[in-house]
Amino acid sequence: MDKPLKIYSASAGSGKTYTLVKTYLELILKGDAQPLNFSKIIAMTFTNKAALEMKTRIISALDNLSNPERVPENTEKAKKYLADISKDFGMKPEEVQKKAQIALTHILHQYEDFYVMTIDKFNLRLIRSFAMDLNLDANFKVIIDETEITQRVTEDFLNEIDDQFTSVLSKLFVQLAEEKMSDGENWNFERELSDYLKILGKEEAIELLNQTDEETYSSETFNLIKLQIRHLDQKIEENAEQFLDKIQPVVDDIDDKRKKNSIVGLIEKLKANKSRISSEMKMPLTEAQIRYMENNELPEHIVNILTDFYTKHLELIAQTEQLNRVKKSFHYIRLLKKIHDRLQEFRQTEQIIRISEFNRMISDLLKNESSPFIYEKLGTRFNHFLLDEFQDTSRLQWQNIVPLVHEALSQQYQNLIVGDPKQSIYRFRGGVADQFVALPAVYNPKNEASLKEISGYFEKMGIREDLGDNYRSSKEIVEFNNLFFTELVKFIRQEKEIDYTSYYDSIVQNPKSEKKGYIELISLKEKARSAGDEDSEEENSSENIRFLISRVEECIRDGYEKGDICVLGDTARLCNEYAIALSQKGYKVVSSDSLAVDSDQAVKLCIIYLSWRNQPSNELAAKRFAEKFLSIRFPEDATRLYMSYMNERPAFNEESGPVSYFNTRQFVNDYFESWENFHFPFENLYALLERFYQISGLNELENPYLHHLSDLAFNYDLNNGPDLNTFLDFYAKTGKNSSIQTPENKDAVKIMTAHKSKGLEFKIVIIPQLNNNFLKNKAKYLIQLDEHLSYTTLSQKVLSPKLKNNYTEEYTAGLLDKLNLYYVAFTRPIDRLYVMNYIKSNSSVAFGPIFHEFLQTPVFESHTAEKEIIGKEREFFRFQFGERVTNPASFQANEANNFVPENVSDKLWFPSISLKNHLEDIDESIEEQRRYGRQLHYILSELEHFNDSTEAIEILQKKGLIEKAFSERLLQDIQHITSSKMYEELHQGKKQVINEQSIIISESEVKRPDKIIVKDNETIVLDFKTGLKTGKDLKQIKNYCEILEQMDFPNVRGIVLYTQELEFIEV
Structure with a gap:
């Protein structure tokens, strides 16, 4: 009887994907296999791109088997594939064809049961199934970019430091500062803490943090470590003194003058640096002195004295070295553990999960659960697991799947694992190649008893095989x-x-x-x-x-x-x-x-322009803009032109000479018609950039870098609003590193x-x-x-x-x-x-x-x-x-047909298709949450224009402004919000409702509150937030209130509505 667990070691070019697809087909087509069994198979791989390729290959294979003559130019190849599969499966071609037709029809009609996905997506599904057990709301959010969340929790945490430094946290901060000063180190707390915070995104590091006992990081322990270091320093000095006492009386016993001078030099060095030997003299002997000692080139009694000193010195230095490493990290690790605990609290209160927590959460959840219970929660039972790119799977990811694979093997269902330890290149993401090397045994470096028994069973049920052919290379x-x-x-x-x-x-x-x-x-x-x-x-x-x-x-x-x-x-x-x-x-x-978008000079010019618009009175920003603009427009003559705008004016102090300055207004008038034309008002960041391209002569259609910058601005507008200051901050941190995508x-x-x-x-x-x-x-x-x-x-x-x-x-x-x-x-x-x-x-x-x-x-x-x-x-x-062979076969790939617009109307849609979507690998479920939030926000802002929420959703759906898939959920959420007591009270006695009306503050600043409810003696500014709470939410609404008060609106109140929690917060 064949063993149910097959492990293929698939070197590069060995037809790994072909083998996976063939195995999938075998499970639904071969012999007594039923085509409807596809819903009992789950294929998992490492990336979204690989999962999509596998799905495409399976569908394409079934299509070729179902109807090999459907595509005339592919007929011969499809017929051969049908013949090969029929021969391998021991079936007639018409049998294979009929089963393939049934399978393809059911997969296309029940596509949601076609399980080919990444391991992370499977884990997300598990977590959603166990949301209640984890005290999470069913609509919890998954955070891919963890930096913002970690920084936010850290900022809130550090804000608890009080002026009197009486709290535990305050005392910890003081200890850290004092320690840095006593060591004489330059200290940038924010930068160092940011460096330590990277630890919280690493699976193996979290495991170490969780295993660390809180009591080992007390102030008493830290003082004890410092005391141990001082004692070791004293021992190092004592060891040097003992050596000097022993060596000085016998140094004349050395006959070789050069070697004697060398040892005398050592004596003088130790005497001169006795007080610093513990901290500065890690290696007291020179290479020559070590050679004399190890090769017995000195008298025996002197060699013994040197050996005793040197051996003891290295032992003491080694102990000091280790304790100093612990001491340097001590307070940061202590602080990190507290931030990690706070992140767990934040997860519960904000209903979010960081992607780095997936595997650990599932591991803690499932380690004591049986497979039937897991399947009951999951709602689907899988009989066959096909695991691809296994060498890149983390230890926790594999351990989380082991119970399910174990259950399938116990029922004699066929399972497949494919990988290649030679292609293990994702260790920095937790990939463990040793797991594949260990197969069919289960990798068990800690010799855990629970895994030992399962490992033995896997060994009994599994067999390894090499895919030894290479179909790719010459x-x-x-x-x-x-x-x-x-x-x-x-x-x-x-x-x-x-x-x-x-x-x-x-x-x-x-x-x-x-x-x-x-x-x-x-x-x-x-x-x-x-x-x-x-x-x-x-x-x-x-x-x-x-x-x-x-x-x-x-x-x-x-x-x-x-x-x-x-x-x-x-x-x-x-x-x-x-x-x-x-x-x-x-x-x-x-x-x-x-x-990288920031490598383009035109993009650099745009960012300098935005910085100047953000701070119109900043003279340095104006100069930087002029320098960059002239260097792009007139590279050969830029310096002369720039200097032509340098003028002089009298100094405030009459005794000083005239002061030179850059004539900004003259420069702007010369190249941009007028100051007003240059500092035009704008409604959003995208429009700001598009207008700047026009006045500065930049062509977005000819420069993909500019198009990508517009993409960044457009997406930022949608997710965060037209805040120029925060956009520049986002660009400086992450946006500038994004890359443009061009078609092959x-x-x-x-x-x-x-x-x-x-x-x-x-x-x-x-x-x-x-x-x-x-x-x-x-x-x-x-x-x-x-x-x-x-x-x-x-x-x-x-x-x-x-x-x-x-x-x-x-x-x-x-x-x-x-x-x-x-x-x-x-x-x-x-x-x-x-x-x-x-x-x-x-x-x-x-x-x-x-x-x-x-x-x-x-x-x-x-x-x-x-x-x-x-x-x-x-x-x-x-x-x-x-040998180099010339005149190879002509290029076979499809050439990209880039559309070149001729009419102004064409330009409206050209950019979205001329370049590839740089977000194609973002997890679908995360992007779906963002889209839903934006659509809910839009309906709430526009609700007054319709008779009721049902009508609003119907009309907006017909216009394509909201997605059909969201309509039922949107209706429920909107009715839940609008029927709340607080929402009704806010609208009672309203005379006018102003939705998303732009308020022009200055030539470079525009504000747009979501909703202003005007009453006889009161004005309410209502802002909707569909995402996480942030500190800037309340600052933003407060700013709106101050602006409306200056515009003489009566008794202005500001309220933020967090739609997920249905929480109204008044500033």
């Missing part, structure tokens, strides 16, 4: 990767004593393609210049850029289209450099990573990060720089040091065994991350792979030096095309595999 590329990564893993094991064999045991693949391929590797190592050389980084970059440009040109000469080429970078910053370099050479580029076509080179390339394929891949760090400089990690936590940097130079072990673990994991990332990158190409490795310095945490040394092993001797070694100044290697 023979030469497959064979190159087989050789390269097999030998590289051996090299790392030999040179670094790190064994990655378990992750790369299925590296060798069988190439199925008949195409010819070509690989070129270049590694250039040059002697690093002095630290003060400012040009070294620029030259480093220029070597990579030269390589990139020359290889793009080479491919085009060989007959490839620009759209056949994909450039891969390690980071979005590198991708941006590549995009700018190619653009400057006249190449069109397509990228989701590289084209054969005339544009693709650019993306290696992470984004996973699952994709390209004819040509160019990697301009391989020498990237696998451990970030100054990156901090939350680590356990005995009973305390420390959020600290890691280094190989530490002496503490625990810190050294933490560094080794992170080094090993980081190097594997980078190795896997390059495996993903090297396996994307079909025809050609170009790689450049340029090294300026021998960093111990960079991949480049490892790659460079590896290329000098005998494995590559027969492939050496060029070699140049000039002492230590320069080492250059170039390797070639395969």
Whole structure:
């Protein structure tokens, strides 16, 4: 009997998705399988994009099987697919066709029961099913961007610090400040706390925080740690004094004059620095002195004295080092635990869930529940689980699914897990490749008894199989990767004593393609210049850029289209450099990573303009605008033109000379007709930008960066209103880093990060720089040091065994991350792979030096095309595999047909279709909540224009202003609000209701309250809020009230209505 749990190790290009789709078809078509069984199958993957692809592939497969002749140009391929599936399933083609027709019909008519989704979406469904058990409202919100929530809770928390510093929090803050001052450190509390707050979004860090005992973070404990450090410092000084007492009388026993002088120098150094030895002299002996000691190059009794001193000193320093790390983080960890507890309270009061909490909440909820109970709550029973990209699944995600898979296996239902530990590149999101390596056993690093029994059962019911063929790449590329990564893993094991064999045991693949391929590797190592050389980084970059440009040109000469080429970078910053370099050479580029909106000069001009409009009297903003405007419009003459507006006026102090100033009004009049034309009134941010484009001669239709900026403004208007100040703040924090999305076509080179390339394929891949760090400089990690936590940097130079072990673990994991990332990158190409490795310095945490040394092993001797070694100044290697084949098959992808508008009316809709939607990967359920909130807000503002709420919804739905799917829920919520006692009282005696009327405050500021209810002796300003409560809500309504009072409205009252809680708050 076949085992019900199949595990496929699917290397790159091995037909993983094909296998998943075939398994799905088998469960609904093969033999006695029923087509209606599709609702009992759930396929889960890692991203929305992958889930959509899998859905599309399943539907497409069923369509081809159902009616292979439906699409004439695809008939032969569809008939062959039907024949292959029929043969594999042991069925007649007409049987398969009939079952496929039934399955496709039912899936399309019951699409909500077609379960192909991300693990996060499945978890969200679980949480909604258990909302009552979690004390959550059924309509709770999910927060994807956690920063705003965390900052808001932190601000509210820190506002509790009282002037007298009497509360627990106040005392904690004072202790933190005093500690920083006593250590003589520069202190930016806000920045440091912000750094620590990042911990709260990490699954493994939350687990450590939850395990930490509150009592271990008392003031008494902190004082005890400081006392221990002082005692250790004293012991270090005493050890030095004892050494001096022993060594000074016998130093003349050393015959070798040079060695004697060295030890005398050590004595003098210790005597001169005795008071600072504990804090400053981590390593008291020089390399030479250590060599004398270890090689017994001194008299035996002196070697013993040195050894005793040195050994004890290192032991004491190691203890001090560890305690100092704990001490430095102590108050922040204590504060972090309190903020974490407050976040849990906030979740209950505000009915929100941060996305990072999903897995932990479900784990806590389900660990003691049986599968039948879970299914009862879920409302659906799944018999078959198909899990894709398993290597990127977090430990908690897998543990949460284990009970359900266990239940399915116990009923002998077929289940499938597909993954590849070599492509595990999302450890920073919690992915654990070891879980896949352990399969069919359940990964159990803590040896939990509850998992042990289940693990044994999974081992009994499961079987592993490698998908050993490669259908993507040419023979030469497959064979190159087989050789390269097999030998590289051996090299790392030999040179670094790190064994990655378990992750790369299925590296060798069988190439199925008949195409010819070509690989070129270049590694250039040059002697690093002095630290003060400012040009070294620029030259480093220029070597990579030269390589990139020359290889793009080479491919085009060989007959490839620009759209056949994909450039891969390690980071979005590198991708941006590549995009700018190619653009400057006249190449069109397509990228989701590289084209940051803020990299465009016209966008920079717009943001400077908005900043000036936000502060019209700011003379510096006016100068910055003039400089940028003139540099764009007149690059050759900008300085002269700018200086022509510099005038002089007398100083206030007659003794001083005249003062120069920039004639802003003259500049504006010359280039923008008039001051009034430049400082025009506006109703919303989108309109403000569109008008500015007109008066400044910017063309949004020719510049996708400007279009993207307008998109940002439009979406901000919808979600937050036309507040220029807060928009600029949003842009500075997050908006400027968003990238424009452009459609693919054969005339544009693709650019993306290696992470984004996973699952994709390209004819040509160019990697301009391989020498990237696998451990970030100054990156901090939350680590356990005995009973305390420390959020600290890691280094190989530490002496503490625990810190050294933490560094080794992170080094090993980081190097594997980078190795896997390059495996993903090297396996994307079909025809050609170009790689450049340029090294300026021998960093111990960079991949480049490892790659460079590896290329000098005998494995590559027969492939050496060029070699140049000039002492230590320069080492250059170039390797070639395969042959360059010119005139490849023409580009097959559909060219993007960008519409170019001719009429003014066309411009109204052109931008929305000319560029891809940059929000396509946002979780559907989150976006749905936002849309619903906006539509509820709109109806409440417009309600007075209709006889009742039913009529309002009917008419607005017909006009397309609200969605049909929301109509019933909207009607219930509106009736609930309008029938409330408070709402009715607010409208009693009303003479006039003013809805969303613009109030022009100045040339640059417009206010628009949702509703103003005017009575004989009273005015009520009513503002609707469909989202979370924020501090700015009350400030905003208060501001409205002050404006209306200045306009002589009688007795103005301001009220905010939070629609979710039906809570009226008066300011």
